[in-house]
Amino acid sequence: MSEDFYSHSKIYDLMFPGSGPAVEFYRAQAERQGGTVLELGCGTGDKLIPIAADGRPSVGVDLSAQMLAEAERKAGERGVAVEWVQGDMREFDLGRTFDLVFIAANSLLHLHEAASLASCFESVRKHLAPGGRFVFDVFNPSVGLLSDADGVRRTRESLSFVDPDRGDVSVDVAEKYDAADQVTRGTWHFSTAAEPDFVVVPLEIRSIFPQELPLVISLGGLQLVDRFGDWSGQPFTGTSALQLCICESA
């Protein structure tokens, strides 16, 4: 993987220091299913390390060597055993099945083509044990927010953080929505007062609209059995922030 957003795993963890309700949701899914767990796009292990710490045999797959190295370091620090595998969620073969497969925090939206999503879902289906579940969360695209993505660089106050080595870091983002591809193409700028733009990286995220979501899932031989709109399990509506999807083999 060339230098991109996920080459900077420590910056990622400082900017997104972990989300309690999401971790608890996925832990509860793992508890409900029992048995083994596979996370695709596991990043630095925000969700998977707590699940493995509960005693569940866990495998994490990610494309980024830097994110995996940080995950391994954090798991080692906590004395938690996880099998970390560098791989591509679009097509993978781990040679075994799992009781829970999940993809958290919009990681799925790095797959831009419908064919990539279908191929990922097909690989997921092959890795589901009998009675296994596939769970993922993606944002619910808001037409208003997408149309705000006008290419202008703006500071995102809510994302600023303190880097122990650099001090206060501000985050600017310029992004534009490509409606034909349903992809928001962004450039992220990280700056301190002493070092403006010390990291500048692209980030491209697809939108999956509510009506197309069950269709792409079905292309991989899966079916959507439930869709929640938030971490507390409220039903999905047009104004929900999330599409939190529970799938099984069709």
Ligand SMILES: C[S@@+](CC[C@H](N)C(=O)[O-])C[C@H]1O[C@@H](n2cnc3c(N)ncnc32)[C@H](O)[C@@H]1O
């Ligand atoms: C938004 S981060 C989420 C990380 C983690 N799941 C979490 O909840 O904190 C997205 C992750 O997906 C990974 N990723 C992107 N494309 C991928 C692909 N095709 N296969 C596997 N991982 C991928 C990135 O390297 C990154 O670690």
